[in-house]
Amino acid sequence: MTTMQLDKIDIKILSLLQQHGRLSNQELAALVGLSPSPCSRRVKALEDSGIITGYATLVSPEFFNLHLTAYVQVRLEKHNQRVLNAFEQAMNHYDEVLECCLLTGSDADYQLKVLVADMEAFKHFLLEKLTTNQDIAGIRSSFVLKQAKNHTAIPLPKSYD
Incomplete structure (x- = not known):
């Protein structure tokens, strides 16, 4: 930029x-x-300049029967660059994963935001995709009961000169 x-x-x-x-x-x-x-x-x-990075259309997940959002914390066995890169590449291939963030200050190494239709679809994602990764040491999932705020705009300065 x-x-x-x-x-x-x-x-x-x-x-x-x-x-x-x-x-x-x-x-x-x-x-x-x-x-x-x-x-x-x-x-x-x-x-x-890279300040505007792209344009997108926001689509209603409910229209496509995607009703379950989960935050999944993943702990890896090893922390070398090869393992981190391989994990990130794998997450980029899963449509269910909306976000994949490397964390600090947590027991987890990564936090995933996962969007699926229901608990059965989450079970399939978890057992057929995520847990097949041999570098994963632990997984903890939390499910969204209510989305109190959904905002895509970043905060900009109120006064600028």
């Missing part, structure tokens, strides 16, 4: 795009007080 000096307009563009990713350049320009060409150039600069 290249360094880029941001101003209030850049922060406003980022904030608006995080909340309303389908804004047209015309709409975005009007909301930030620019004409369309300079607004488009700013968005392109934010993309080129």
